[in-house]
Amino acid sequence: MRKVKLFTIDALPYRQPIPVYGYRFGSRKKTLAVMGAIRGDEVQQMYVAARLVRKFSELEKQGAFAPDLGVLVVPCAGQFSMNVSKRFWPLDNTDINRMFPGYSEGETTQRLADRIFRALQGYRWGVHLASFYLPGDFVPHVRIMDTGYQPNEEGLDFGLPYLMIRKPHPYDTTTLNYNWQVWETRTFSIYSRTTDYIDEESAEMAADSVLYFLAKKGMLPYKLPEGVRRFLSEKGLLGSELPEGSRTKTVKEENLVNIHNKAGGILIRYHHPADFVREGNLLAEIIDPYTTDVREKIRAPKDGTLFFAHHGQLIAGRSIVFRLIPKERVGK
Amino acid sequence: MIETVIKAPLPVGEALAIQKNRIAGRDAATRRLAIVTGTHGDELEGQYVAWQLARVLEEKKDALRGTVDIYPALNPLGISTIYRGLPGFDLDMNRIFPGSRNETMYEYIANGIIRDIKGADLCIDIHASNIFLREIPQVRINEKTAKQLVPLAKLLNMDFIWVHSAATVLESTLAYSLNMLDTKTLVVEMGVGMRITQSYGDQLITGILSVMAHLGMLAEPGPAVKQPVVSTDGSVSFLNAGASGFFMPQVKHGDYVKKGQLVGLIADSLDGGTKETLCSPVDGLVFTLREYPVVNEGSLIARILGGIGTNKKKTAVPETEQADEKKSASSVKGGSTAKRKAGLAAKRGGAKR
Numbered sequence: 001m002r003k004v005k006l007f008t009i010d011a012l013p014y015r016q017p018i019p020v021y022g023y024r025f026g027s028r029k030k031t032l033a034v035m036g037a038i039r040g041d042e043v044q045q046m047y048v049a050a051r052l053v054r055k056f057s058e059l060e061k062q063g064a065f066a067p068d069l070g071v072l073v074v075p076c077a078g079q080f081s082m083n084v085s086k087r088f089w090p091l092d093n094t095d096i097n098r099m100f101p102g103y104s105e106g107e108t109t110q111r112l113a114d115r116i117f118r119a120l121q122g123y124r125w126g127v128h129l130a131s132f133y134l135p136g137d138f139v140p141h142v143r144i145m146d147t148g149y150q151p152n153e154e155g156l157d158f159g160l161p162y163l164m165i166r167k168p169h170p171y172d173t174t175t176l177n178y179n180w181q182v183w184e185t186r187t188f189s190i191y192s193r194t195t196d197y198i199d200e201e202s203a204e205m206a207a208d209s210v211l212y213f214l215a216k217k218g219m220l221p222y223k224l225p226e227g228v229r230r231f232l233s234e235k236g237l238l239g240s241e242l243p244e245g246s247r248t249k250t251v252k253e254e255n256l257v258n259i260h261n262k263a264g265g266i267l268i269r270y271h272h273p274a275d276f277v278r279e280g281n282l283l284a285e286i287i288d289p290y291t292t293d294v295r296e297k298i299r300a301p302k303d304g305t306l307f308f309a310h311h312g313q314l315i316a317g318r319s320i321v322f323r324l325i326p327k328e329r330v331g332k
Numbered sequence: 333m334i335e336t337v338i339k340a341p342l343p344v345g346e347a348l349a350i351q352k353n354r355i356a357g358r359d360a361a362t363r364r365l366a367i368v369t370g371t372h373g374d375e376l377e378g379q380y381v382a383w384q385l386a387r388v389l390e391e392k393k394d395a396l397r398g399t400v401d402i403y404p405a406l407n408p409l410g411i412s413t414i415y416r417g418l419p420g421f422d423l424d425m426n427r428i429f430p431g432s433r434n435e436t437m438y439e440y441i442a443n444g445i446i447r448d449i450k451g452a453d454l455c456i457d458i459h460a461s462n463i464f465l466r467e468i469p470q471v472r473i474n475e476k477t478a479k480q481l482v483p484l485a486k487l488l489n490m491d492f493i494w495v496h497s498a499a500t501v502l503e504s505t506l507a508y509s510l511n512m513l514d515t516k517t518l519v520v521e522m523g524v525g526m527r528i529t530q531s532y533g534d535q536l537i538t539g540i541l542s543v544m545a546h547l548g549m550l551a552e553p554g555p556a557v558k559q560p561v562v563s564t565d566g567s568v569s570f571l572n573a574g575a576s577g578f579f580m581p582q583v584k585h586g587d588y589v590k591k592g593q594l595v596g597l598i599a600d601s602l603d604g605g606t607k608e609t610l611c612s613p614v615d616g617l618v619f620t621l622r623e624y625p626v627v628n629e630g631s632l633i634a635r636i637l638g639g640i641g642t643n644k645k646k647t648a649v650p651e652t653e654q655a656d657e658k659k660s661a662s663s664v665k666g667g668s669t670a671k672r673k674a675g676l677a678a679k680r681g682g683a684k685r
């Protein structure tokens with residue numbers, strides 16, 4: 001393991017300069033880069049990256065690296081926001097992950113995006129441990145921006161429960177994921193369950209999925225990670241007759257069913273991401289914040305697995321309470 | 333008449349409602365002008381225009397033909413909380429148009445706004461920079477729509493028309509979405525965040541009356557308007573801070589400066605030193621000047637409109653309203669990877685990278 005200073009953020013008056021470190025493993029080849037936290041509330045993302053640093057360090061010591069495997073892990077580039085409990089850049093509230101590919105002579109967050117992007121360029125594969133623009137809890141999954149620049153099936157090699165294919169919206173074109181792809185790195189975003197607090201189990205699963213990916217490529221000893229195995233078997237997704245990892249379900253984001261509420265109030269959730277639900281099942285209730293009277297019952301519109309759930313006790317009307325992966329009909 | 337455009341319930345005993353002031357003259361259904369503002373909660377210049385225009389039109393009611401809809405607050409929660417964005421939501425409101433009825437609450441609201449404005453003969457979307465930068469009164473036009481919009485923009489009595497380059501990310505603005513629906517929309521940018529500059533507001537109201545006369549919405553001659561400077565991206569120079577500290581301007585907003593002239597200093601208040609002296613790269617008009625003293629490395633200090641052919645062409649998207657995309661510009665789609673990268677690289681500063 002080699003700890004290298006990638007660049008220093010020295011952008012705010014009366015704040016001390018902050019070095020941004022990368023941890024390099026294996027050969028000098030640029031095989032895989034992993035980006036952890038970019039936003040200031042991405043504690044889980046930083047933690048997953050930190051777990052990876054530890055795992056890679058052990059694997060490297062054991063001699064498990066293939067000769068041409070070179071890895072970079074950047075646990076955090078969002079310290080200036082993290083240390084003051086802000087999600088975005090503290091002065092102007094801009095989001096570094098909406099500034100890629102960056103610009104070295106531009107505004108502050110463009111410059112930071114540029115420095116991050118320079119450090120991450122030239123890798124064969126890139127993994128961004130990302131958080132979503134809606135506050136909520138997810139089923140752990142790998143997400144690919146469907147740009148046509150890379151084969152989407154490669155996402156199956158992470159062995160995570162779901163591979164989500166997203167068609168880019170205009171606002172996606174300034175993210176790390178999108179631009180990394182344009183610069184010829186095959187890019188994956190990995191989402192674990194949480195953002196601003198640590199969920200050990202899904203953190204472990206996310207970190208293991210990166211090792212699993214490299215193992216599938218023949219660059220690490222091949223082994224289905226324990227966290228993934230446990231999750232799959234709990235969900236009944238692990239058919240013993242099938243090769244490991246082949247039960248990852250591919251889902252197109254546009255096929256997700258958004259489940260909305262009409263009323264505002266307190267949200268009481270009865271189901272959680274990864275739950276399989278039947279049409280008509282009671283998923284949640286919106287209760288009156290003054291009397292606890294039930295204002296609205298949220299029911300499953302069809303059979304399927306919950307993929308995303310609104311996070312937070314208060315909810316406005318017309319929000320997305322859940323997103324559901326509809327069960328495929330037999331014979332389809 | 334005050335009307336509710338679209339509404340959604342908030343969690344605890346309140347609704348988020350977008351309202352408009354509908355002022356109808358004779359033949360109300362024949363023509364419609366939409367004046368919108370308040371997308372960014374820290375921009376208040378449009379509040380004066382909304383207020384004063386309603387009074388002026390009330391006085392001119394006999395001459396009014398058609399309908400004027402004034403939408404003073406597209407983001408009421410932002411305005412009431414002194415917050416630029418949408419409270420509790422990551423994306424800038426001007427990145428979620430045309431919205432959707434099947435996504436989040438804010439996208440539902442955005443979609444309701446678009447449906448309501450759609451079909452107007454003209455929409456004027458008033459912005460006020462942000463709290464960091466002060467702008468002269470100007471119209472900003474995406475190069476894709478310049479041909480149809482520049483002639484209308486010239487009627488608005490603004491000082492400057494900035495035709496900026498296109499970027500995919502800008503396809504989710506209110507103006508772009510409406511223009512794609514064949515509802516002509518002009519973006520006005522003037523003044524500074526969290527303040528009201530009444531003289532700029534009066535200047536724009538003169539322009540609005542002039543454009544109304546042009547559209548046949550005033551049964552009287554329109555007022556005379558000034559001729560704006562029309563820019564291509566090629567003549568705009570940027571001055572960014574190279575160090576963090578406190579900006580001490582040495583010129584006034586709207587001044588003409590000479591190449592090499594001192595525009596301002598970055599002060600270090602801890603040791604009494606000067607971290608940087610910032611000089612103008614060209615002869616020209618300081619049409620944007622930093623207002624908020626705290627600067628980071630990279631903070632925009634000034635934009636200077638240089639004379640024709642005096643400096644190298646530089647493509648850019650204006651920072652204040654398009655703060656998160658300039659130069660990234662993934663408008664380059666298809667073609668080979670090398671071409672795409674070249675296109676992107678060119679937009680981010682070309683050979684320097």
Ligand SMILES: [Zn+2]
Pocket residue numbers: 371372375459460461653
């Ligand atoms: Zn604005």
